[in-house]
Amino acid sequence: MSTEFHLTAAAAADGPYALDIDPERAGWGYSSLRVLDLPPGGRHSFAAGDSEWIVLPLSGGCTVRTDDGAEFELTGRESVFSGVSDFAYVPRDARVQVASGAGGRFALTGARCERRLPARYGAASDVPVELRGTGTCSRQVNNFGAAGTFECDRLIAVEVLTPGGNWSSYPPHKHDECRPGEESELEEIYYFEVEPAHGTEGVGYQRVTPSGRGRGTDVLAEVRSGDAVLIPDGWHGPSIAAPGHALYYLNVMAGPGETREWLICDHPDHGWIRSTWPEQPVDPRLPLYEAPAGDAR
Secondary structure (H helix, E strand, O other), rough: OOOOOEEOOOOOOEOOOEEEOOOHHHHHOOOOHHHEEOOOOHHHHHEEOEEEEEEEEEEEEEEEEOOOEEEEEEEOOOOOOOOOEEEEEEEEOEEEEEEEEEOOOEEEEEEOOOOOOOOOOEEEHOEEEEEEHHHHEEEEEEEEOOOOOOOOEEEEEEEHHEEEOEOOOOOEEEOOEEEEEOOOOOOEEEEEEEEEEEOOOEEEEEEOOOOOOOOOOOEEEEOOOOOOOEEOOOOOEEEOOOOOEEEEEEEEEOOOOOOOOOOOOEEEOOOOHHHHHHHHHHHHHOOOOOOOOOOOO
């Protein structure tokens, strides 16, 4: 079972970034993710290059500026377990600065793209919060950068929150081949945070099994806050939250398809679990939180 697809927080750091994954490091064509830690009063500039980016606060707030004069004040949040965040989209070929008066942790989700769309603000109040699955498969999805929710050229990004003891990304599914109307070809990054409890940091688990395509991705990873798992291909799921510790992951996806869409194929041995969901209630712990009624800006 390969370990090349599980990047621990320490191993994935590079320069100013606590995590730095680009297409070259991942060995694929499109998807990127950087995690930036800024101290109080800190600032960081980067070139967007050939990729579009969404700046998403994981904790704290920030100001995002581009070299063509766009400026966005992001209120952010205390943590990924406390609320939905606002965010900023910045286009390819821009020069970008992220600054934070109080400090914080910020995800830069990226995708190589062709079109240069305008820089824009995404309000927390506009983020659709979806409850997916029931029973022990219940989870919450914050669709801030989902296809059909927020316009990008290739980038798709969502957040998933799984209460302790539940399984998400289940049934196992894949999106590693282009089958129009049925499945889209998307590279994917999972970035994890685990909610501490009773003085312990906690762990989660991620499984990926080979689909017979691509690189034969095969992963069984014990993940901690700051870790990432790369999924170039394969059946991915479950993502398992240990009892007592809610599990958060940020999904970043992009691919070569002409249409920006998330179409998946369930594993044939496990897809039947969906038929049991109508018989069970959604986990009463969900939603962990909802999008605010109005934006605080």
